[in-house]
Amino acid sequence: MPIAIKMPALSPTMEEGTLAKWLVKVGDKVSSGDIMAEIETDKATMEFEAVDEGIIADISVPEGTEGVKVGTVIATLAEEGEDLSKAKAPAVEEAKAASAPVAAPAPAQAPVSAPAPAKAASATVAKQSGDRVIASPLAKRIAAEKGIDLAGVKGSGPNGRIVKADVEGAKPGAAPAAAPVLAAHAPAGAQDFGIPHVEEKLSGMRKTIARRLTESKQQVPHIYLTVDIRLDALLKLRAELNSALEARGVKLSVNDMLIKALAQALLQVPSCNVQFTGDTLLKFSRADISVAVSIPGGLITPIVADAGNKTISAIASEMKDLAARAREGKLAPSEYQGGTASLSNMGMYGIKQFEAIINPPQAMIMAIGAGEKRPYVIDDSLQIATVMSATGSFDHRAIDGADGAAFMKAFKELVEKPLGLVA
Structure with missing residues (x-):
């Protein structure tokens, strides 16, 4: 039976981390205690050890991915002799289920509309009730840094979800004024006034330092x-x-x-x-x-x-x-x-x-x-x-x-x- 390997909490306060490097690949056999990956927390880069033994059937979170929430399925381990193609299915489905949006209930008297043409469906499936954009956390961060309006990006992920590849090639555009993800990453009033500058993305450590010291001075x-x-x-x-x-x-x-x-x-x-x-x-x-x-x-x-x-x-x-x-x-x-x-x-x-x-x-x-x-x-x-x-x-x-x-x-x-x- 396949085993879902999840993002571990490497400290009591850890909520998310960066999967800095995989030290195994699909098909590798691992035993309990083997080092599988290097995970960057807000304080240090730490080694992640295997708890069970088996064969790596699937790696669902590529190395270099930031903001991986604790508990997210990052890989799947299969028993020796198990079909690797089938073993990875449970973890993939679990990941899809965790990220799938919950559709808002339709109004009681809402008429049933005719299905949209297939071509248009793929471009709009990322929009749910209230025009909510469905995107991965990493895609949201990249969009915030580049000033990309996710409402105009076509998603290629499961259920039309916008993923990293979709926003990396997108052109910057004005973001909606009320977009919560942008508000979280670009404080109101931040302006460059046309002065030459370089934007440097904050590390997890710097974000934690900023948050904790602000809380300390305020509280x-x-x-x-x-x-x-x-x-x-x-x-x-x-x-x-x-x-x-x-x-x-x-x-x-x-x-x-x-x-x-x-x-x-x-x-x-x-x-x-x-x-x-x-x-x-x-x-x-x-x-x-x-x-x-x-x-x-x-x-x-x-x-x-x-x-x-x-x-x-x-x-x-x-x-x-x-x-x-x-x-x-x-x-x-x-x-x-x-x-x-x-x-x-x-x-x-x-x-x-x-x-x-x-x-x-x-x-x-x-x-x-x-x-x-x-x-x-x-x-x-x-x-x-x-x-x-x-x-x-x-x-x-x-x-x-x-x-x-x-x-x-x-x-x-x-x-x-x-x-x-x-x-």
Whole structure:
């Protein structure tokens, strides 16, 4: 009996993905655990393994297809010895049934009209009651990008459905003012004013970043608290530790030490190691730090779990591995989903101070600016010190200003007296 292989949910929040690459072809035999395809989610490109064994009878979603909904039939697996041509039928019919439009009921007194000529039927079958255009999600996206009015496109798919091939060769035309798909992809007011430009399609990652950060700023009441922190003692300790660790091939960065300080501060001020859930407050007993890493096309936050109880050298080795695999798109969902707080460091770009947007459902994020030589009062005298500005963004629904201030004080003390990080 044929088995329908469906688009998997590779993370709890995944709703759709891109079928980046097939690693099998029709006729190939697969066993449980074999890698069948590479699927791009909003965060990474992941390998999709076979669960059952059999022979690939049909591939119904070609590689490179974007916006494939979770649960969509993407291929069919047949048992060994089964007729492949018959085995693929159930999956194909299931896919057709899922996409077939539901016709609106006819008015009670509507007269029965004569059937239209066969030639005209194929050109109009894509139009249902109310002139609704039936098109695949990919065809809709391509049409939106090219400014193509789908009402004038003839569909060649099942039941006259407009597919990718139909719109790729179509000429741009004015789209109906009320077309919902265009409204979703071209915000009202977007104009180029005749300025030379290039349109770049948003990746799934960029769309997710845009949606989540917009939701955060609209729904989470942010409160920002900034402190200036002397780095001289931490820089001195870092140099000494790196000298001692050189033989082991470990090199600590300032960021590694700040990850440790952030985690310890959360453990010292547990009222900030929380998450707001609406009618309850989650209070975490462990500090898992999400660290912002810039990657091509976006940003990802790999997690150092239980950072408060790890040595700085262990954090350094883990971050080196996580950052490398993040840039290659090879992180597992468990390595970037979760975390109790985030760290975003833009000091390497010379940014003096900034306010980061909270990464929901977390309740705080620490923004780190560049360390720079500044006039600073030390022991009642004006001296020159290496100082950085750190700004904590807190979800005011979960964290009061006084608790946030206590947390910033603890973080400042840990950085300025860094022996506490290795004790």
